[in-house]
Amino acid sequence: MAPLLEARNVSKVFSGGLFSRAQNIALDDFSFALEDAPPSITAVVGESGSGKTTLARLLLGLAAPTSGSVRYNGKDLRKHSRAEWRTFIREVQVIFQDPYEVYNPFYTVDHVLKEPIRKFALAGTKAQGRALMEEALTAVGLRPEETLGRHPHQLSGGQRQRIMVARALLLKPRVIIADEPVSMVDASLRATILNNLRQINRQFGISILYITHDLTTAYQLSENIIVLYRGGVAEVGSVERVVQHPQHPYTRLLVGSVPLPDPRRPWEAAPAPSALGREMTAASCRFADRCPSAMPVCIEVRPPLYQTNPDRAAACYLYDDAPAMATGDINQVFVGEAAD
Amino acid sequence: MTADTARHATAQAQAGQPLLQVRDLRVYYHTPRGAAKAVDGVSFSLEPGERLGLVGESGSGKSTIALSLMRLIKPPGVIEGGEVLLGGEDLLAKSEEEMRQVRLAGVAMVAQGAMNSLNPVKRVREQILDGLADHGQPIAKRAVADTLGALLRSVGLKPEVAGMFPHELSGGMKQRVVTAIAISLRPKVIIADEPTSALDVVVQRQIMDTLLRVQQDLGAAVILIGHDMGLMAQFVTRLGVMYAGKLVELCPVQAIFDEPLMPYSQLLIASLPSLTKKGELRGIPGLPPSLLDRPTGCPFRARCPHAFDRCAVEEPALRELRPGHWAACHLY
Structure with a gap:
């Protein structure tokens, strides 16, 4: 059976403008399949410029890939009929970073909930619509009587973001793509929203792609993780394996840079990049210029993903005694998914 | 206050009293619906060379404290009362012109998203020199290159950055430039209000390392404001917890x-x-x-x-x- 949502050899290149020949490869030959049997939570982690938001936009059909295809139910999004597209935009929902921008300050928050009900004719009567809204709000831990009828400014950022989760839930989606859903929310409210996401994954069987720069919440929420660096996969696999025993030098740098909330465990000194004295080329490993372990070969040819464990692969020559994987195979190292 | 009197004030502070004392600070924002008590009777002190953290959720008053120490509260915000003693002198009693001289030389701030406050059409060199000249510390032409080079090196940038425009710099580099401006007059207190909130963890750590080194070089005290307890654990020695305009806990970070x-x-x-x-x-x-x-x-x-x-x-x-x-x- 075809995977539910799939990126197949997807690349996205932004050109530098009319008079510039510079090209920015935001995502480079990326393949990944999101299954919903069983429902999963996969984290995509990377710094700004890693391509994680580009990936979200491609998977949502908000941007078209330069090459490759994004498929839903096995069919290229570009070939979807009107009816299939309508199904897609209902079943694949998104939660964006900024819970402030999506609201119109003149409307009550009811508006953002009523709109999808109207658009997708989810309710036959007003009362049914109201019941749906209350059900969705309750599912994210908000009291409908304290939420409905309010204006956005009367609610906290955390409440507004939970309403966005409720809005996504209304449509009974199969996939939720959450792009930095808690980065603008206070720390004390973050846990609540992440708990909401975990609950709807378990309770409603909705698969979640959690896109973030925050390794800690990715570790807590997801089963599998994809570490992106400058448009390519640096390391991928079970989150337990990747975070507790990172292999790729970039993942190690990332894990080592997280400020642990424990004064007794200070930051370790970051290793200096190895001085190769050679310019990076388009074929070089994307991390070679910052890598403490860089070797001449890293400048010449980009390494493939080496499958170092049954549940993990790293794109680094330090592990070239392990079998190399094709880029399309990253799902092989995911845990909790049926092997095929 | 000139840099000299600032130094004199610090000498006083080192003779036994705290560098900075905040006593019963109250800052209200006057709205049509009444006064919002953003900071409501906060007191704490800062020893020379100390790193103090202030955490709290949005609206707890931590950024308002930072702005008050710089006397940068804008209407409808009003500093209703209290004292901010820097080396024994009450900053709240100073004239605006006196206060202008205290900023950068006495107390300097690296604000949240400060990297976006750089002037996009001026080179880094001019932006740093502007700050110095504005505080009556112009540099002789011959010494400019040396001073700028040393300043940029102290925040981990190459001297060549002086000739660059902000758009040529990454977010982390811009944040370093802002830090360089903040420390250009060797302030006694550096207030860092979420200095790394828009940066990636790897860059965040470099910026915090830089801030730590600069702080130790200058012997300055730092107030770090934010909500990331991890960052606090890694950086500060003492921590204050803010809640609804009040300081509710203050203790060694451990x-x-x-x-x-x-x-x-x-x-x-x-x-x-x-x-x-x-x-x-x-x-x-x-x-x-x-x-x-x-x-x-x-x-x-x-x-x-x-x-x-x-x-x-x-x-x-x-x-x-x-x-x-x-x-x-x-x-x-």
Whole structure:
């Protein structure tokens, strides 16, 4: 059976403008399949410029890939009929970073909930619509009587973001793509929203792609993780394996840079990049210029993903005694998914 | 105040009194619906060379404290009362012109998103020199290159950056430039208000390392404002917890992790996600009270699992419950 949502050899290149020949490869030959049997939570982690938001936009059909295809139910999004597209935009929902921008300050928050009900004719009567809204709000831990009828400014950022989760839930989606859903929310409210996401994954069987720069919440929420660096996969696999025993030098740098909330465990000194004295080329490993372990070969040819464990692969020559994987195979190292 | 008197003031401070003393600071924002008490009677002091953290959720008043120390509160905000003593001199009693000289030379701030405040059409060199000239510290033409080079090197940038425009710099580099401007007059107190909030963890760590080195080079004290407890654990020596305009706990940083006393601090520590062990994610239920309509008693009582009768009628004062460990709670 075809995977539910799939990126197949997807690349996205932004050109530098009319008079510039510079090209920015935001995502480079990326393949990944999101299954919903069983429902999963996969984290995509990377710094700004890693391509994680580009990936979200491609998977949502908000941007078209330069090459490759994004498929839903096995069919290229570009070939979807009107009816299939309508199904897609209902079943694949998104939660964006900024819970402030999506609201119109003149409307009550009811508006953002009523709109999808109207658009997708989810309710036959007003009362049914109201019941749906209350059900969705309750599912994210908000009291409908304290939420409905309010204006956005009367609610906290955390409440507004939970309403966005409720809005996504209304449509009974199969996939939720959450792009930095808690980065603008206070720390004390973050846990609540992440708990909401975990609950709807378990309770409603909705698969979640959690896109973030925050390794800690990715570790807590997801089963599998994809570490992106400058448009390519640096390391991928079970989150337990990747975070507790990172292999790729970039993942190690990332894990080592997280400020642990424990004064007794200070930051370790970051290793200096190895001085190769050679310019990076388009074929070089994307991390070679910052890598403490860089070797001449890293400048010449980009390494493939080496499958170092049954549940993990790293794109680094330090592990070239392990079998190399094709880029399309990253799902092989995911845990909790049926092997095929 | 000139740089000389600032130095003199520090000499005084080193002779036994704290470098900075904030006493009963009150800052209200006057709105049509009444006064929002953003900072409501906050007192703390800062020793020379100390790194103090202030944490709290949005609206707890931590950034308002930063702006007050710089005397940069804008209407409808008003500093209603209190004292901010820098080396014994009350900053709140100074004229605007005197205060302008204290900024950068006495107290400097690296604000949240400060990297976006660089002028896009001026080279880094001019932006740094502007600050110096504005404070009556112009540099002789011959010395410019050396001074700028040394300043940029101290924040981990190459001297060549002086000739660049902001758009040629990455976010981390811009944040370093802003830090270089902040330390250009060797301030005694550096206020860093979420200095790394828009940066990636790897860059964040480099910036914090830079700030630490600069702080030690200058012998300055730092107030780090933010909500990332991890960053606090890694950087500060003492931590203050703000809640609804009040300082509710103040202690050595290790103590807040080992034995938080105020229930809000306890829940805050319990809500921190771990990178070493998977567990349940626990938020803090409820919301902070409206600053316009402050309830009687303890501001946290509506969310507090241990609240009892007294909490509703009497506001707990910040008391020293363990040596060096202050908290505002009736449980103790």
